Amino acid sequence: MFSKSCNYAIKAAIFIAKHSLEENKVGFVDIAKEIDSPQAFTAKILQILVKSGIIDSVKGVNGGFYIPKKNIATTYLVEIVDAIDGDAVFHGCGLGLSQCSETHPCPVHDKFKSIRDELAHMLETTNLEELALGIKSGETFLKSL
Amino acid sequence: MFSKSCNYAIKAAIFIAKHSLEENKVGFVDIAKEIDSPQAFTAKILQILVKSGIIDSVKGVNGGFYIPKKNIATTYLVEIVDAIDGDAVFHGCGLGLSQCSETHPCPVHDKFKSIRDELAHMLETTNLEELALGIKSGETFLKSL
DNA sequence: TAATTACATGATTTCGAAAACATAAGGAAT
DNA sequence: ATTCCTTATGTTTTCGAAATCATGTAATTA
Ligand code: FES
Ligand code: FES
Numbered sequence: 442m443f444s445k446s447c448n449y450a451i452k453a454a455i456f457i458a459k460h461s462l463e464e465n466k467v468g469f470v471d472i473a474k475e476i477d478s479p480q481a482f483t484a485k486i487l488q489i490l491v492k493s494g495i496i497d498s499v500k501g502v503n504g505g506f507y508i509p510k511k512n513i514a515t516t517y518l519v520e521i522v523d524a525i526d527g528d529a530v531f532h533g534c535g536l537g538l539s540q541c542s543e544t545h546p547c548p549v550h551d552k553f554k555s556i557r558d559e560l561a562h563m564l565e566t567t568n569l570e571e572l573a574l575g576i577k578s579g580e581t582f583l584k585s586l
Numbered sequence: 587m588f589s590k591s592c593n594y595a596i597k598a599a600i601f602i603a604k605h606s607l608e609e610n611k612v613g614f615v616d617i618a619k620e621i622d623s624p625q626a627f628t629a630k631i632l633q634i635l636v637k638s639g640i641i642d643s644v645k646g647v648n649g650g651f652y653i654p655k656k657n658i659a660t661t662y663l664v665e666i667v668d669a670i671d672g673d674a675v676f677h678g679c680g681l682g683l684s685q686c687s688e689t690h691p692c693p694v695h696d697k698f699k700s701i702r703d704e705l706a707h708m709l710e711t712t713n714l715e716e717l718a719l720g721i722k723s724g725e726t727f728l729k730s731l
Numbered sequence: 732t733a734a735t736t737a738c739a740t741g742a743t744t745t746c747g748a749a750a751a752c753a754t755a756a757g758g759a760a761t
Numbered sequence: 762a763t764t765c766c767t768t769a770t771g772t773t774t775t776c777g778a779a780a781t782c783a784t785g786t787a788a789t790t791a
Binding site (some may be wrong): 589590591624625626627643645646647648649670 | 778779780781782786787788789790
Binding site for chain 2 (some may be wrong): 442443444445448451452455485491518535536537538539541547548549550552555556559561563567572575576580581582583584586
């Protein structure tokens with residue numbers, strides 16, 4: 442569905458959001474540990490999120506990554522997916538045609554499009570706050586057992 | 587969404603189905619041309635479809651691949667996806683956890699599951715005949731312009 | 732039964748995402 | 762000002778899917 446990078450990015454963002462709700466910053470080493478991802482690779486993905494304006498960072502002692510509190514509830518998953526994987530998920534052809542088109546559709550265009558649109562709607566309406574709260578309450582988890 | 591191999595497999599199956607509706611067999615060279623895929627690689631994927639019992643083949647002069655006419659309307663996309671990509675599409679976690687679980691769910695489990703189930707339902711109810719007829723009538727296409 | 736056609740299969744190569752490595756740069760604390 | 766902690770960035774390596782190459786096998790036809 443999404444690339445590995447994108448999966449890491451979503452999990453990292455949720456983890457950062459959880460800490461930001463309590464006004465704390467977190468370093469990439471801790472993030473990598475918590476979401477079970479390679480450290481160096483995670484650091485790269487975090488840079489993309491910073492450049493995309495989804496998260497902020499502070500260097501130096503007691504530095505780390507964070508999300509301004511007022512942004513947590515207004516940051517939606519679609520922004521993360523778009524920053525990492527681009528818009529292929531939302532506009533690409535389900536059978537890999539170079540472009541999805543109404544006038545030159547592939548055999549599964551209609552059926553695929555409705556599912557793709559639902560996925561997009563889900564990503565557009567799911568924000569980091571609700572996901573972070575799920576982690577905090579222990580209902581959901583960021584890594585396997 | 588699906589792997590490239592799986593995209594090729596679906597397109598190939600539709601193309602074969604179209605010809606099988608008219609009692610014709612097609613060779614892998616023609617298939618590769620029609621669906622715009624690498625010949626040798628396509629041949630491999632066709633073998634998997636044969637072994638999975640989705641299509642049949644006949645060697646020798648005037649040989650080729652085909653689908654018994656009575657099977658065309660009862661062959662569903664889910665069989666092809668399952669044969670090529672396996673069941674990760676239907677049972678895998680949307681965030682890449684080693685396994686999707688109700689008791690140890692990832693943050694997007696509930697939301698993701700409903701979309702995944704719709705995709706599964708779509709694949710389980712879409713058969714090759716309807717897709718082949720779309721190609722035949724010129725409404726849909728197997729390759730880009 | 733030899734020639735031809737077309738599918739079948741294993742080995743090898745290519746390519747890009749994923750991961751790791753090495754080094755630079757910035758900011759806080761003292 | 763200096764030191765140390767932490768993020769930032771460019772380069773290299775790894776790994777597996779994708780694609781190709783080379784050869785084998787079966788069936789039809791003349
Ligand atoms: S053309 Fe294939 S999904 Fe639209
Ligand atoms: S656990 Fe992630 S989708 Fe079910």
